[in-house]
Amino acid sequence: MLRIDLGSRVSVYEQIANGLRAELVSGKFSPGEKFPTVRALAINLGVHHNTVAEAYRQLANEGWLELRRHHGAIVRERDKPAAGPDTMERFKRPLEELIAKGLADGLTPQLLAGEMIEAARRLGGKIFP
Template sequence: MPGPPVVRIDLGSGAPAYAQIVAQLRALLVSGALAAGTRLPTVRQLAVDLGVHHNTVALAYRTLAEEGWLELRRGRGAVVVERQGPRASSRAQEEFSRRLEGLLAKAAADGLSPKAIVREFEALGRKLWKGKTP
């Protein structure tokens, strides 16, 4: 039986390390790959794996805890909890729309074809909603 899925970050990507950790763990949480009850690696363990300071991982965990994904307790660790997502706000909708537009434009500017972009989108969609809301 495998341990929890691994996180890999890309230093030198511009994006802050803690934000990359948050983004990747959130993807695993949304997809259900990290189900309620799962215990995450300790902040120090994951920090060593990624080559960053444990406070950087701690900040990522705290961010996810504030979103309702994790429960954090000293001495125990980080555990995934049941979570009822919020209702979609128009704020979130607009934010998503603008960020997606920027991302697609950047991809096109970098030479990715519309076909390749659509393919990637569909692949990620299957990955994220793997049997959740088909």
């Protein structure tokens, strides 16, 4: 289940959104499925329900959720957007910085590469066409 790292530099609502997005991408949820209510998830995570609501709003903005008042959050059918030329560029920067942190902490390029391939497979399915 989703876990909140209070020591992290990224805000709690963003941690929630990031974690849920990863699960959504991996296909863990089907369209039409209901998400836990903001209050239920808030209690589960030990945060305020407004914080969860903010995360849901972000995911709704990205097209993942339909957020109907008094009905809870429902997983939407979402067509994958087309990646423009800048999409990969936006991806490169944080990727490089993340890898640099890993290497600085003593991880080897081999370990990193293995884990990255593994994670891409876990989230996105096939890698080698």
